[in-house]
Amino acid sequence: MPGSAADATADDADDAAYDAADREAVEQERERLREFVKGLSADEIKSGGWFTKLCAQALRSYTGKATWEYFQEKYKGVPADGVVGQQIKLAAKSAMIEGGITSSLYTGTIAATIGSLGGASPAAVPAGVVTFMVDLTFITQLQLRLAHDIAVIYRIPLDVDDPEDMMKLVRVAFGIKAGETARGSLKFVPALVRQVIKKIYSGPVLAAAKSLPIIGKHLLQRNIIKFGIPGVGIPLTILVNRYTTVAAGRHAQSVFRGEAEVIELADTLVRRTRHPRLMLWVAWLVINADGKIADTESLLFRQLTRLARERHQVDDERLAHVVTIDPADVWERIDAESGDLSDVVDAAERVATVDGDLNAQEKALIAELRYRCERR
Known part of the structure; x- marks a missing residue:
């Protein structure tokens, strides 16, 4: 018993x-x-x-x-x-x-x-x-x-x-x-x-x-x-x-848990976005906002491009050949879009925090992005 x-x-x-x-x-x-x-x-x-x-x-x-x-x-x-x-x-x-x-x-x-x-x-x-x-x-x-x-x-x-x-x-x-x-x-x-x-x-x-x-x-x-x-x-x-x-x-x-979290974030962003190509351009702009690319940011972007290619057949050759990203190019792409771009803004905010709290450059860029996406 x-x-x-x-x-x-x-x-x-x-x-x-x-x-x-x-x-x-x-x-x-x-x-x-x-x-x-x-x-x-x-x-x-x-x-x-x-x-x-x-x-x-x-x-x-x-x-x-x-x-x-x-x-x-x-x-x-x-x-x-x-x-x-x-x-x-x-x-x-x-x-x-x-x-x-x-x-x-x-x-x-x-x-x-x-x-x-x-x-x-x-x-x-x-x-x-x-x-x-x-x-x-x-x-x-x-x-x-x-x-x-x-x-x-x-x-x-x-x-x-x-x-x-x-x-x-x-x-x-x-x-x-x-x-x-x-x-x-x-x-x-x-x-x-x-x-x-x-x-x-x-x-x-x-x-x-x-x-x-x-x-x-x-x-x-x-x-x-x-x-x-x-x-x-x-x-x-x-x-x-x-x-x-x-x-x-x-x-x-x-x-490895940290890397898994980054990979999971990439999966979430690609799954939720309605604008995969634009999301990649915005993500790369945010990553370069402070002039430094952390290992976590590099890993995140590799996963984003891989998943966008596999799930949305997005393989952007022009973005792949960019040396210094010009914000004006991204703003033009935003202006050319129609409909709700809140998914792009949300993605930008998540990307900005992958290497820690937002710094001044990232905050300013996110504010500019939100303004341009909402004024349309």
Whole structure:
């Protein structure tokens, strides 16, 4: 019966089985990554080549499985924000489990072991470094895949075979600056230990990292502070793994959710307008009102032109060849129209706010636009 001791015992057993399954999945992935790390040379680790290889391996088959349809089936009826939140929680849990497994294998000499990599032969990788790199590649892969999942859930098109899209994914997945990540992790550590961590983090133990590319250097720096202090390695490793994974997930959510909102706005404007060609001219005029084009404005206009072409067969060659838009050209187009142009004014107001609050130039332009549309 509900609430009985038998039910409580059954629930505990289910939770234990679930945790055991999670741990087993993490251990299996660690073994796969151990084989990957064993195939690396010391030179590849020092040069940052490991990161390039891992990116290819981490996404090669994964992207074919982690599709929008997959998440729709798994989380039927759940809005995108809810699905993303769940994915971040699952990734954080895996990160914590992995941190517990890895930290139990470490000793206080890990910093010296990593430092010794600088003198290793190009083909030799010390055993301690293998363990360190398994942890590093696990968390790196986890956060890269999490960022990919979040993009997919928000229906942001990414082609991992396209260098530009791949670099975008990498930038989003690891967009937190190394110093910020390290400083943020200190709040989880007892006050008496913080100064020691700071010394380790900034000391000669990181000399070997200086030759790594910026991304590899950041990831190595972020990882090494977890193991430099005997006695706090296990809790610190678990908490830093969780913190960096949650932070990476939230950063990816912020970026891709923002893009999804822009794409959604473009869809709304094209769907509601009765003057798609004129709306494009007005939108471009508004975007150029202050002489600056923000990334969100650029994304919005790309989506507007794409949707206008697909839904209204509007492909304006003249607009495409404009270098400096002349307001007089837009005013002439408005004067040539008949009927209600309130949809164009509404679109202009929405476009103007896509990069934040209206500035003086945008306010003046919207006022002029409204006057010209209403006086006809």
